[in-house]
Amino acid sequence: MPLPKAELHLHVEGTLEPELAFELAARNGVTLPYADTEELRAAYRFKDLQSFLNLYYELMTVLRTEQDFADLADAYLARAAAQGVRHAEIFFDPQAHIARGLSLGTVVEGLWRALGGSERNHGVSTRLIMCFLRDESADSALETLQAATPYLDRITGIGLDSAEVGHPPAKFREVYRAAAELGLRRVAHAGEEGPPAYITEALDLLGVERVDHGLRCLEDPALVERLVRERIPLTLCPLSNVRLRAVETLADHPLPAMLDAGLLCTVNSDDPAYFGGYVGDNFRAVRETLGLGEDRLRELARNSFLASFLEDDEERRARCLAEVDAYVFADAVS
Numbered sequence: 365m366p367l368p369k370a371e372l373h374l375h376v377e378g379t380l381e382p383e384l385a386f387e388l389a390a391r392n393g394v395t396l397p398y399a400d401t402e403e404l405r406a407a408y409r410f411k412d413l414q415s416f417l418n419l420y421y422e423l424m425t426v427l428r429t430e431q432d433f434a435d436l437a438d439a440y441l442a443r444a445a446a447q448g449v450r451h452a453e454i455f456f457d458p459q460a461h462i463a464r465g466l467s468l469g470t471v472v473e474g475l476w477r478a479l480g481g482s483e484r485n486h487g488v489s490t491r492l493i494m495c496f497l498r499d500e501s502a503d504s505a506l507e508t509l510q511a512a513t514p515y516l517d518r519i520t521g522i523g524l525d526s527a528e529v530g531h532p533p534a535k536f537r538e539v540y541r542a543a544a545e546l547g548l549r550r551v552a553h554a555g556e557e558g559p560p561a562y563i564t565e566a567l568d569l570l571g572v573e574r575v576d577h578g579l580r581c582l583e584d585p586a587l588v589e590r591l592v593r594e595r596i597p598l599t600l601c602p603l604s605n606v607r608l609r610a611v612e613t614l615a616d617h618p619l620p621a622m623l624d625a626g627l628l629c630t631v632n633s634d635d636p637a638y639f640g641g642y643v644g645d646n647f648r649a650v651r652e653t654l655g656l657g658e659d660r661l662r663e664l665a666r667n668s669f670l671a672s673f674l675e676d677d678e679e680r681r682a683r684c685l686a687e688v689d690a691y692v693f694a695d696a697v698s
């Protein structure tokens with residue numbers, strides 16, 4: 365049995381496995397510029413965030429109908445459940461789909477077909493977090509929030525993703541303020557490729573409650589001290605960091621030092637179909653390569669539930685934390 369955990373940094377479009385991409389392409393009459401899944405996988409040689417994003421946006425063109433989004437999310441939930449995920453807070457990128465002519469309703473209703481039955485079918489509770497593309501305009505983000513009005517009962521929070529450098533959090537001050545007024549929870553990617561100042565901006569100007577990645581906080585000791593003091597969770601994604609060259613090798617990943625510094629770290633998969641593994645694979649990798657002991661792994665699992673937006677279901681959070689506390693580690697499981 366794998367260690368029970370919550371996944372808090374997961375782009376649903378990043379769970380599109382090559383096999384499903386080809387299946388959906390055939391179903392929807394979309395031609396992919398790759399002969400087969402092998403040729404497609406061979407294209408997964410990223411040199412930075414942008415080279416990954418180019419492929420990520422290209423492949424998601426196979427997603428056309430509500431059922432496509434339902435199949436995508438359901439495949440993720442099944443895989444996540446098998447790796448011990450008991451709760452998942454799932455990002456999606458509405459603007460990337462609206463730009464292709466889809467309606468926000470197709471995306472949200474499609475995802476909901478899978479998420480609505482997830483606790484029953486997979487034992488995984490879910491929340492949906494709508495991300496704005498930071499390389500699009502602030503007006504486009506505001507329009508997207510407006511378009512989401514009919515679906516706010518299904519959306520727990522907002523996030524900020526895509527190309528980071530040159531698109532500081534300050535650009536999205538207004539839409540975050542509007543989202544807060546609507547009672548939405550707030551997170552943002554910051555400090556993945558961008559400087560530590562973006563993390564500070566996300567906290568001060570956007571009011572984020574959790575920082576996605578946040579890796580580069582280590583360059584600013586005063587910021588680290590603040591993150592520790594304010595108990596701001598960081599959603600780290602070790603295998604993603606290796607693939608997108610935020611760290612040179614997994615052995616160089618600062619996760620152990622971040623835990624030693626008292627940061628509230630969590631481990632997540634980001635875009636598992638692209639980065640070589642789901643969240644359990646990330647746990648296994650940090651266990652094996654970084655030598656994290658049982659206490660640290662249990663701490664990471666506890667942190668994932670503590671950092672989750674389960675305030676509306678404290679009973680479930682307490683149950684999941686109790687499962688973590690009672691977990692007995694065995695070899696080769698994560």
Ligand code: HPA
Binds near residue numbers: 375525526527634635
């Ligand atoms: O890892 C990521 N970083 C930024 N934007 C993204 N959109 C999908 N995945 C990512």
Ligand SMILES: [Zn+2]
Binds near residue numbers: 373525553
């Ligand atoms: Zn991400």
